[in-house]
Amino acid sequence: MTTEIIYEKLAAAFQSVFDDDSIVLTPELSAADIDEWDSLAHVRLMLTIEREFGIKFSAPEIGRLKNVGDLSALIQGKVK
């Protein structure tokens, strides 16, 4: 799966979870940049992404994520 497609699908997941169509994803985007991105929203986001890409995350994988770039790389590794 190409990075463009991953970002496209990720953007849809972010917009749905945060109920905000104006969110634009960049590799540097992190929880500090979105007010509503708290612990609950984070888990909700991960589950939405799991469903969207048909993959599963482990707790350490989620714990290691620092920004959207890390998330995209993690998905890339799983959907290969």
Add this chain to the structure above:
Amino acid sequence: MQMGSASFEFIGFAILVIAVFNINKSVMWRQAVLLAANLLFLSFFSRQPAVWLPFAGFLAFGFVSLRFMQSGPGRAGYIPVLIAGIAAFVWLKKYTFVPGAMVLHFPYITLGLSYIFFRVLHLIIDAKNDGIAGRVSLLSYLNYTLNFTTFISGPIQRYQDFARYQLAQPPLELDAIEAGKAIERIVTGLFKVNVLSLLLSMQQTRWLNTLHAANTLNTRLWHGVVLIAIYPLYLYCNFSGYIDMVIGIARFLRIELPENFNRPFAAGNFMAFWSRWHITLSEWLKHYVYNPLLMSAMRRYPSRALEPFLSAFAIFVTFFLVGVWHGQTSEFLFFGVLQGSGVAAVQLYQAMMTQKIGKKRYKALAGHTGYRALCRGLTFAWFAFTLLWFWSNWIQIGDFIHTIGCPALMAALFIIFAGAALALELWERIRNLALGVRIGGDAIVLSRYTRTVWNTAAALVAVAVVLLMNAPAPELVYKAF
């Protein structure tokens, strides 16, 4: 020797290690010196091999389990290994529910075991999930688990971050600016522990000593206010001061330790407070307890309406464990219940407010100065109240409440809430004002000159206080855990 505190002996030991460590930049030298320093550090607590046996057994269990998880077939034993690790910790720490007949009946050392427990579990979990690149050598494992800078009170660093610095070739750069910043951290920590926490602890002892002599409503009320409000400030100076010191020391050992505090009393609610206080513990529990627990619950019950309740439940369990980790008695269990209830209540309140007035209006309300100040006051008052179960036992708490009386206790809590709201708001304003005074784009209070003056003064005061008091450095509260 006072190695388990922010003493001059500890600083002297650290200076010696730093000098030898930086003689050679090779990874092998740095690892060997750090291991020798760690073992020497441990030897200050006891040189009798027998008292270290259970501790060594736990470390050996951790290493074998880690290797087991890093080998493919060993992963089948993941859950039994995790359960065995938790059971071994509970057993060695002699939790009250462990039958007396089962515990070891000879003296042994458990100092630092709580922090090693978190490191070992993290290694096992991450190794099982391919989170650790390459095999962890025994040398790296021992240096990671026994690192003398984080042995007593944390912070809990991830192995991947530790290894990134420890195994880096060349080592992390240490120029004059970085060295200066590290010295600043050490001085700030020394000042917080040896001056501020000492003075606050002396005040607390003084007010405790006069508690039973308080015979008017007014004196009982002020005893309630001071005794409840002073402890969180003391704990903050004591704990964060030591962390400042070890962050500074570790920087000279070419390791960057994670921050453990981020102005916790500026937090706007109790949930935010725990993301600013003992950050590495909260983060550990978030990654390894809250996230998996909530993910599993949300997979099982996929309903948006249920999510805040499931999250509140996961939060409660997580922060209950924070309390349980702190100690083996029923007081700490109750402390955990209060922490869990506080954070879960915030989660439910936020969900309820968002539903009732909408996301935008709630966001506007949360950003309102007065509302924010009141929330800060409430957060401080709740934390200070819950700490009663942290520094006292049931009998002492009963005696304290009986002596000052319920009405005075209620009034004291209200005064702490209102006083904290005002004082913390005032502090935020002064801070912002001070940061706003700039020359050439840089805040004057953060300039090199101001910091040099402040650190020189802090160092002089700390040395003067230690010499004048001629008493041992204050005990580190978190050394007990």
